[in-house]
Amino acid sequence: MLLNRPNILVLSAGRRVELVRFLQRSLADYVGKGAVYTTDMVPETSAACQVTEKAFSVPRATDANYVEALLDICHEYDVGLVVPTIDPELEILAREKNRFREMGVEPVVSEPELLSACHDKRKTGNLFLSLGIGYPEVYDSDQLRFPCFCKPFDGSRSVGAKVIESASSLSEQDRTNPKNMFMELIPSSYAEYTVDGYYGLDHQLKALVCRERLEVRDGEVSKGITRKDFAYEHLVNRLKSVPGAVGCITFQFFVNSYTQDVKGLEINPRFGGGYPLTHQSGAPFTDYLVREYFLGDSLLFNGEWQDGLMMLRYDAAVYCTHDD
Structure with missing residues (x-):
């Protein structure tokens, strides 16, 4: 794919400052032009919206006018790539994908069948089992x-x-x-792993990074470490082809280091909150997006990421002037 529109739109940007900055750097490094824009319901109070070239207020994803608002932004601001970050956006973008494509815009979203299997946990287990991966009874x-x-x-x-x-x-x-x-109920002897996979436009795996969740705060990892261990070896071949997968797919697993048992739990077909650790370990998914969509590159598999890299999150802030 070779997009002619040079800009990226990150949806529901919220607190995702690192993701936005990674995309800005990837555009600068590989394209040399273009901007990263963001949306949020209240961009004035979104940290990520303060670090982008322009931010837009849009209605809730379930609003009847949501898609029209996005199409208007893409048309007026020459957006070529749309990056969703929350679950409610995914099925909407998949359903309306052709309307975006008619404008020369590509939403980074997996096929509807995969989205359904990820959203409905009753189907998620069947998907894991079809890939040769265990699932809790x-x-x-x-x-x-x-x-x-x-x-x-x-x-x-x-x-x-x-x-x-x-x-x-x-x-x-x-x-x-x-x-x-x-x-x-999976016993506490199992560790929780989040596994980030990047899938190309051919639905084939281009990178896979395992990270153990050492501490979680409000549902998002606050301390984590990359692990290139038996779980990685167990998963890398089983996940090499996932029908309908595109872009970043975030898998959740239970892993027992003593018995070497691996059980799937959930699949989120989008960037997860802990993605920055994967990026810093040497698997820059934002580079892959820019190379595939803007340069038309065919990606090879990258397994050369750093094992044992730890992420220790801390509170930081963006300071900006607010006009009442």
């Missing part, structure tokens, strides 16, 4: 084994997820809620 609501794990099949960021210790602690509301699914 799913229980029927009338055949539970305790303790077990309960979560909505369409949930995100652990909202509504809980451990059910025993039959006496299972409420009737949880048991009969049609959105709840009940799963095998």
